[in-house]
Amino acid sequence: MPSAVEMIGIEKRFPRVVANHDVNFSVEEGEIHALVGENGAGKSTLMKVLYGLYAPDGGTVRVFGKEMREFSPAAAIAAGIGMVHQHFMLVPTLTVAENVMLGMEPRRGPFFARGRAETEVGALSEKYGLRVDPGARIEELSVGLEQRVEILKVLARGARILILDEPTAVLTPQEVEDLYATLRSLKAQGKTVIFITHKLKEVRAITDRLTVLRRGATVGTVASAETSQEQIAEMMVGRPVSLRVEKTAAMPTAPVLEVRHLCAEKLNDVTLEVRAGEILGIAGVEGNGQSELLECLSGLREAESGEVVLGGEDLSAAGPPAWFRAGLAVIPEDRLKRGLVGDYSVADNLVLGRHRLPRYTSTGFVRAGARDADAEELIRRFDVRPPEKSVEARSLSGGNQQKVIIARELSRVPRFLLAAHPTRGVDIGAIEFIHKAIVAERDRGVGVLLVSAELSEVMALSDRIAVMYGGRIVGVVSAASADEKSLGLLMAGGKAAS
């Protein structure tokens, strides 16, 4: 029996980079196969070649033993390949049935046979257990349901091989479980699944085998169950990586941030304290008030009542400038929305917020010399790659964008650091670097408030953990005594198990 997919010696060059170089990749029919690698390792490029969105510059692609001669989505679909893109390819104003049937619409003369389309989509969703209302508009659906529609779209085209590009990046933990169940049932029905990811945990949870790419080349293919997370990480990064956070016991001193009975939108009587020299982690399912708390603690949102004190100064009604003067540093939730100006150079981004200091400005003009010299120094110290001060921040990878933000924020020499999802969408190598930087700040005596959607990150990094649910702090535990199960219970609104 031929392999479902065989890609041999694939070469794909772009004007400035070689995205795939001599990549070999093969997937057996009926398996769930992970394609892993850091951002920019060439995973998406390889899959876009397989799906016909890119024509390769060299190499051979065989699908079920048949060589692909034409590279177009239409040819790929005809060969039985379907792709669920990371950024969903759904038309938000159209219905589920319209989206699924687009391009292969049932017709009555020139007219779109809506009833028939909805019946067909309903039957399909029944068959694969992907429950969704065929008549609902996409814009009314949750992200998890949108993903189901994407999978239905692919199945409706008779796909035997499904490519899923970072399918869990946008899902809640419950939705991830649902997705796993779906993938297992697809596998049981004989479908082949290619699963692109950089999350090591899920690789081992759901896949049979995995192939690692690094810098556009294949590192190897191994059985998922027989390979440890550390081994996979090493294959991805090319050197041993510590997945655990190395830190000594905290030596907290006086409180630096005190929040008392804070009420604001979505926040209901929040009281907490961060001491100098400790990391307080906030665990919780997203949407339970974390974003609003972050905004209250950086001057972006005014408190309705209650007190917020930083370093002895009441900042309940203060705007961001007062917060920064009081010693705040922020790693914001959304890098490109609040952390960086994407179209500015790295050097300009590094002086943002400090651009009025005499060092960087004179009589209204930017002192380019000082800016550039300091940028070069920070880029070196924080290992920003590529080490170019003049490239647009947007063009950097997520991890390097994050490093630019951290470089700028930490060079303020803060007394309080607000770190929101510091490693979201960041490569393994950069995660290690960022965790070390946060711990180093703590050891310097900075109070750190960490908010993360990844419970494992909160547990690994924090000294104390506060659980947020429904806009309240429902429990505070020391990290040493915390376990995933009791935290999970608190996060779901249950009472602390004592």
Next chain:
Amino acid sequence: MSALFTLETAAGTLNAAAPLILAALAGVVCERSGVVNIALEGIMLCAAFTGVAVTHALSPAGAAHASAWAPWAGVAAAAAAAVAVALLHGVVSIHVRANQIISGVAINILAVGLTQFLCYLVFKSSSNSAVVASLPRWGAGAFRYSPLVWFAFAAIPLVHLLLYRTVFGLRLRAVGEHPTAADTLGIRPVRVRYAAVALSGALAGLGGAALASDVSQFVQNMTAGRGYIALAAMIFGKWTPCGAAAACFLFAFADNAQIALQEKIPPQFAQSIPYLLTILVLAGFVGKARAPEALGKPYAKTD
């Protein structure tokens, strides 16, 4: 104010609404596919001139002795010229991927000068053409209109059906919202957009022909901003055929009302009423209208 609501004003409103409706429907078809069509004004003007010039050329003995089919040939020529101009806009915005606003404005400016120049060549006057044979008038009483006016009313449900009930309409809307999604499903966004632009041109061309056929001649810059008012109507109508047409009726009513009002208030002010209404409507009522997501963004496969 009772003078505003006579049978004559009603008849006049419908007559004035027809070219606006055709232009607004042209705008809806084009913009729902993701191509901004600010060129409606220029397209209508070119069509109006072409229709008159062709009718004139086919009536060597003068308007009075023209054969019955000459004005119909003029209509066909107007539509064809409009499709050609629209496709020029299409090539610039879809193929060359240039800024669609600038392309549209350029066509509008070009159309004013070009029609004046050609008018001088053909009719030895740049301000207006000779009077040419006109289309028959259909209907009864005060409501006797050129067939193009009746076609404008019929086009409202037709465009609605096209957009919301046909496979082509579904694809057109998909391309206007998310061309990449359509592309990954084997639909060619570029082709769909060219088809939409051509259809848009034909509709706007018939609008221009309706304008000229109303007075049986071409007058320089006779569109007088109707293409822009049609765009405002399209936005006011939230990019839907029925909404846009309803807005056109409102604007046409305002246009007729101002003529009746000129006896009571200074005409300079009265004449500005339809345009003031356009601004007020756009500023006040549109609020939540959502443009097609990919409107004005040329589609490139590589990103």
